[in-house]
Every structure is written in structure tokens, then in C-alpha cells.
Amino acid sequence: MSEPMIAIQGLTKRFSTADGRRHLAIDDVNVEVAEGEFVSILGPSGCGKSTLLYMVGGFVAPSSGAITVQGRPVTGPGPDRGPVFQEFALFPWKTVLENVMYGLRQQGVSKAEAEARARALLDMVHLKDFADFYPKELSGGMRQRVAIARTLAYQPQILLMDEPFGALDAHTRTVLQNELLGIWERDRKTVLFVTHGVDEAVFLSDRVVVMTRAPGRIKKVVEIDLPRPRVRAELLVNRRYQEYIVELEQLIEDVHLEAAGA
Amino acid sequence: MKSALRKLGPAASTVLSLGALLVLWEILARLAQIDGFPPATEALVQVPLILGERESLASIGASLWRMFLGGALALCFAVPVGLAMGRNKRIAQALNPVLTAAYPIPKAALMPIIMLWFGVGDLSKVLVIFLGVSLPLIYHSFHGAHAVDEKLLWSAMAMGMKPVARLFKVVLPSALPDVLLGCRVGLAMALIVMISSEMIARQSGAGDLLFNALDMALYGDVYAMIVILAAIGFVLDWVFERVRRRLVHWAESRQDAMVPGGGV
Ligand SMILES: Nc1ncnc2c1ncn2[C@@H]1O[C@H](COP(=O)(O)OP(=O)(O)OP(=O)(O)O)[C@@H](O)[C@H]1O
Ligand SMILES: [Mg+2]
Numbered sequence: 001m002s003e004p005m006i007a008i009q010g011l012t013k014r015f016s017t018a019d020g021r022r023h024l025a026i027d028d029v030n031v032e033v034a035e036g037e038f039v040s041i042l043g044p045s046g047c048g049k050s051t052l053l054y055m056v057g058g059f060v061a062p063s064s065g066a067i068t069v070q071g072r073p074v075t076g077p078g079p080d081r082g083p084v085f086q087e088f089a090l091f092p093w094k095t096v097l098e099n100v101m102y103g104l105r106q107q108g109v110s111k112a113e114a115e116a117r118a119r120a121l122l123d124m125v126h127l128k129d130f131a132d133f134y135p136k137e138l139s140g141g142m143r144q145r146v147a148i149a150r151t152l153a154y155q156p157q158i159l160l161m162d163e164p165f166g167a168l169d170a171h172t173r174t175v176l177q178n179e180l181l182g183i184w185e186r187d188r189k190t191v192l193f194v195t196h197g198v199d200e201a202v203f204l205s206d207r208v209v210v211m212t213r214a215p216g217r218i219k220k221v222v223e224i225d226l227p228r229p230r231v232r233a234e235l236l237v238n239r240r241y242q243e244y245i246v247e248l249e250q251l252i253e254d255v256h257l258e259a260a261g262a
Numbered sequence: 263m264k265s266a267l268r269k270l271g272p273a274a275s276t277v278l279s280l281g282a283l284l285v286l287w288e289i290l291a292r293l294a295q296i297d298g299f300p301p302a303t304e305a306l307v308q309v310p311l312i313l314g315e316r317e318s319l320a321s322i323g324a325s326l327w328r329m330f331l332g333g334a335l336a337l338c339f340a341v342p343v344g345l346a347m348g349r350n351k352r353i354a355q356a357l358n359p360v361l362t363a364a365y366p367i368p369k370a371a372l373m374p375i376i377m378l379w380f381g382v383g384d385l386s387k388v389l390v391i392f393l394g395v396s397l398p399l400i401y402h403s404f405h406g407a408h409a410v411d412e413k414l415l416w417s418a419m420a421m422g423m424k425p426v427a428r429l430f431k432v433v434l435p436s437a438l439p440d441v442l443l444g445c446r447v448g449l450a451m452a453l454i455v456m457i458s459s460e461m462i463a464r465q466s467g468a469g470d471l472l473f474n475a476l477d478m479a480l481y482g483d484v485y486a487m488i489v490i491l492a493a494i495g496f497v498l499d500w501v502f503e504r505v506r507r508r509l510v511h512w513a514e515s516r517q518d519a520m521v522p523g524g525g526v
Contacts, residue, residue, distance in 0.1 A: 089411060106421040136512065
């Protein structure tokens with residue numbers, strides 16, 4: 001077998017709190033993500049999903065354990081792993097087009113080529129008429145489309161998405177989930193996707209990693225064996241889809257009960 | 263009535279409120295009949311006379327030049343220091359006590375000491391202006407750099423941007439609205455320190471003109487100088503506000519913005 005795209009071994013993260021105590025956020029997490037796989041991380045608030053993703057991104061250092069990407073240990077951020085945050089994190093002083101061009105320019109791509117590629121991406125996320133807008137002039141859904149285009153622009157092999165649709169209304173979220181799947185089905189990037197939503201996780205993923213309440217451990221990994229390309233309307237009446245939803249809802253329920261009973 | 267006023271726009275309401283102030287001044291002065299409080303008309307006729315004199319114009323020009331120099335030096339010094347404090351805990355911890363202690367000291371009060379070291383010339387005056395402008399500028403730059411969204415920096419890091427580039431391309435623009443707020447406070451501070459330094463080191467400048475007139479009991483001239491200084495402050499602030507808006511037009515309007523937005 002080929003080596004995994006992302007390998008996480010014995011990953012542990014402790015934070016020291018303001019009053020000097022040590023808080024265990026992530027405890028001994030082991031996951032492997034294959035190239036081209038779409039893996040979601042599902043778990044209750046505060047269980048360390050973001051922290052896990054930030055460590056893979058190289059933004060936060062692990063306390064112990066190892067993360068390798070294509071066999072190389074992660075020592076910091078790099079353009080092979082493109083983050084997409086819930087808060088969009090666009091550069092507000094740059095226009096939509098400039099935001100999308102920015103990563104390419106950082107990589108030394110010529111201005112003309114960067115612009116051409118950025119415009120093609122904006123076209124793909126249905127924002128070609130908004131190239132000269134500033135982020136503050138866009139809706140939340142549009143901002144997140146720009147953020148996704150900005151990250152796709154420098155062609156990371158891995159997308160690290162932290163509740164990217166969490167701040168959006170239900171309708172916009174559905175639309176963007178469909179768009180993301182469309183994009184993913186075309187170029188099959190490896191995706192690590194953090195979410196609160198059971199249906200979102202099942203709809204998008206090949207596998208769902210369910211985490212326990214803090215300290216975050218892996219509760220269970222559920223393989224989502226549903227045909228692709230996935231069409232929401234078809235899935236909603238698909239027996240297996242419904243079973244996955246029930247199974248994951250039950251797991252999440254258990255996680256809550258365990259924490260309450262402990 | 264209210265809607266009529268609103269229609270007049272900000273320029274008209276400025277003229278209106280300044281006009282009201284002048285009328286009030288005129289009436290109060292005529293009622294009070296005090297030597298040191300001439301009516302507005304008596305003071306205003308002196309304005310063109312003062313501005314018509316080469317010497318006083320040169321004096322005012324020299325003041326503004328010192329103010330510009332002090333401000334420019336402060337800009338070059340205070341913004342990097344403030345940004346560095348905002349991004350580096352150690353630097354902030356080292357400098358914060360100094361800043362807190364220095365903030366409430368009236369900078370013009372340092373003038374006599376600075377004069378002992380650097381004489382009564384331009385250097386001392388430029389130096390106190392520099393000090394006066396630096397503190398608010400450091401403070402606001404610090405605040406702005408401290409509040410930079412971590413995710414913006416992370417996004418830049420993921421793109422492969424190096425630390426020094428991030429300071430100029432992410433931290434500085436992120437902090438710019440705060441830096442410019444500091445500049446505006448600094449501008450007011452510069453005017454105040456400029457006049458008070460010239461009050462202490464009398465030699466030349468707008469402050470010197472003002473206090474000479476006061477010594478000679480030329481109250482019309484005193485008030486005319488005050489009007490001129492107020493006008494200078496007004497124009498500088500107006501120009502600055504235009505520039506500021508051009509530079510940070512992209513910023514989300516904030517609830518706590520200093521400048522009230524247009525009536526909604
Ligand atoms: N920089 C930090 N300093 C101290 N503690 C932190 C820090 N970042 C996260 N934590 C703690 O680590 C735990 C996990 O946080 P994290 O943000 O990863 O959770 P999450 O699963 O993403 O939650 P949510 O679903 O609400 O986003 C929390 O208890 C949090 O308080
Ligand atoms: Mg989170």
C-alpha cells in the first residue's frame with residue numbers, strides 16, 4: 001500500500017491555562033488519511049477538533065506525538081496544506097481578486113498568470129462579477145467562497161477546513177456543500193473537514209472520525225460507503241444514508257451522556 | 263425643522279455652529295465689558311492684519327515646520343515600536359511600564375529640562391513635539407498590532423509568507439485603522455505641544471506671537487491668534503480625515519468608531 005497522505009500518531013496536546021493549570025485538550029489521537037480521501041472530524045464543542053486541525057496545519061505545536069504529511073514530519077505551516085477557517089480570514093484591505101491572487105504571488109507566479117488563474121477560480125465559485133469588491137461588501141456565503149478560492153489557488157494537496165460553513169445560514173450551507181463536493185470530485189484533494197453537523201459529515205465524507213468530550217480522543221471511525229457523485233435529494237431517501245445518520249447521532253448522544261455520567 | 267437641518271449637510275451645520283459661537287462671543291463680550299475679553303468683531307479684524315505681516319507669517323510657518331518635523335520623526339519611530347510591542351510579549355512587557363508612566367506627564371513640562379540639554383532652539387521644540395506625538399501613536403499602534411486576527415497571519419503563513427513580509431503585509435495593514443486613530447490624536451497633541459513649547463521657550467513661532475500680544479495687553483491680537491490656531495487645527499484635521507478615509511475605506515465600520523457615521 002502507498003503511504004498515507006496524513007499520518008497522526010499518539011498526538012497529544014496540553015494547554016496551560018491562565019491560572020497555571022495544565023489542560024489536556026487532545027489525548028493520544030491516531031488517524032491516517034489516504035491521498036484523495038475526504039475525512040470529517042465530528043465531535044462536541046470544545047473537544048479539540050480545531051486544535052487537531054491547527055496542529056496538522058503546523059500553526060500549533062503538539063505536546064507529544066507525531067504528524068507526518070507524505071512521510072515528512074510537520075514542523076510548521078506550508079503551502080501543501082491550505083486552511084479554510086470558519087471566520088473566512090480574508091485580507092480586508094484587498095479586493096476579492098487580489099485575495100485569490102495573493103497566494104500565487106507569494107509563490108512567485110507572474111502577475112498575469114496569477115490573475116488568469118484567480119479569475120478562473122472566481123468563475124468556478126460563481127463570483128466572477130465580484131472580482132473588484134472588497135470583503136466587507138460581500139455576504140458570508142460569498143466571503144467563504146472567496147476564501148475557498150484563495151486557498152485552492154495555490155494548489156495545496158490537502159485542504160484543512162474548520163467548520164467552514166458553520167457561520168452560514170442553512171440554505172447557503174447546503175449550496176456550498178454541493179459546490180465543495182463538485183470541486184472535490186473534480187480534483188480529489190485530500191480533505192480534513194471539521195464539523196458539528198452529522199448530516200454534513202455523512203453527505204461529504206468517505207470516513208467520519210467521531211471524537212469524545214474533552215480531553216478529545218477518538219470514539220469511533222465510521223466508514224461512509226455511499227455512491228458518488230452524491231446528490232442530496234437521492235441520499236435523503238437512501239436507506240443506508242439514513243442509517244449512517246442514526247448511527248452517528250447515537251454516537252454523539254453517547255458522547256454527551258458519557259461526559260454527563262462521568 | 264430637523265429634516266431641513268439634516269438636508270443642509272455637514273458643511274452647512276459646521277458653518278452654522280461656528281456662526282452661533284461667534285454671535286455668542288460677540289454678545290457676551292459686549293455685555294461683560296472686560297479688557298481681556300474683546301468682542302469677536304474686534305478680534306477678527308486683526309486676523310487679516312496678522313496674516314498680512316511677513317514676520318508673523320514666517321513665525322507661524324516656522325511653528326508648523328517644527329510640528330511637521332516632530333510628527334514625521336514620531337511616525338518613523340513610534341509606529342514600528344508600537345507594532346513590535348503588539349507582536350512580541352517580551353518587548354511589550356519591557357516597554358509598557360515606561361509608556362504608562364510617561365503618558366500622563368505633560369510633555370511641555372519637560373521643555374525646561376530639554377532646553378538645558380539642547381538649548382532654546384528648534385531642536386528642543388521638535389523634540390518635545392516628537393515626544394508628545396509618539397506616546398499616543400505607540401499606544402494605538404500597539405493596540406492595533408495586538409488585535410491582528412491570528413487567522414490572517416496563519417493564512418499568510420500557509421501561503422509561504424516569511425516573518426518580515428508578514429509584518430509589513432499583514433500586521434501593518436491590519437493595524438492601520440488603529441495607527442491612523444493614533445495619528446489623529448497625535449495631530450491634536452502636536453498642536454498643543456507646539457504652542458506650549460513656544461510659550462516656555464519664547465523665541466519664535468505662533469505661541470510666541472500669542473504670548474507677546476498677551477504681555478502687551480493686545481487682547482484683540484491674542485484672540486485673533488487663537489482663532490488662527492483653531493483654524494489651522496480645523497484644516498489639518500479635515501485634510502487628515504480625508505486621507506484617513508482613503509487609506510482605510512476597506513475597513514468594516516465599527517460600532518466603537520470615533521467618528522459617528524451618517525445619520526441613519
Ligand atoms: N490557545 C489556547 N490556550 C488554552 N486553551 C486552549 C487554546 N486553544 C484551545 N484551548 C482549549 O482546548 C480545548 C479544545 O478547543 P478547540 O477549539 O480545539 O475545540 P473545538 O472542538 O474546535 O470546539 P468548537 O466545536 O467549539 O470549535 C478547549 O477546552 C479550549 O478551551
Ligand atoms: Mg473549533
